[in-house]
């Protein structure tokens with residue numbers, strides 16, 4: 670009887686931890702072009718880092734970027750949306766997490782398609798890049814430098 674009770678307790682604990690794990694996944698919407706391979710690689714990077722991605726295949730990404738407030742000079746391939754804020758391009762997951770908590774920002778971007786950014790891996794090559802934050806007044810600031818110094 671003792672053993673059964675212990676087993677049940679163990680099962681209960683297992684169930685609760687699985688539930689907690691599922692609840693901790695962070696929802697994010699990703700808009701991308703159908704033929705974008707590196708966009709899919711970036712989605713995998715998010716999924717590997719605890720995000721639950723809703724994938725939107727678009728026919729007109731420039732219209733999506735305009736609607737979400739991404740300035741043309743910050744543009745990359747895909748555009749994501751988290752807590753009402755945009756994530757443009759191959760932004761590392763740790764920065765996306767930070768953005769979710771930053772209510773002073775409209776969004777952040779890694780402009781272009783930088784070799785070595787998440788989803789743009791090519792061997793060991795990492796070109797330097799910056800994560801740019803866009804404030805509500807439209808001003809832009811450097812949030813982070815990669816590779817980390």
Ligand SMILES: [Cu+2]
Nearest residue numbers: 707708746782
């Ligand atoms: Cu890309």
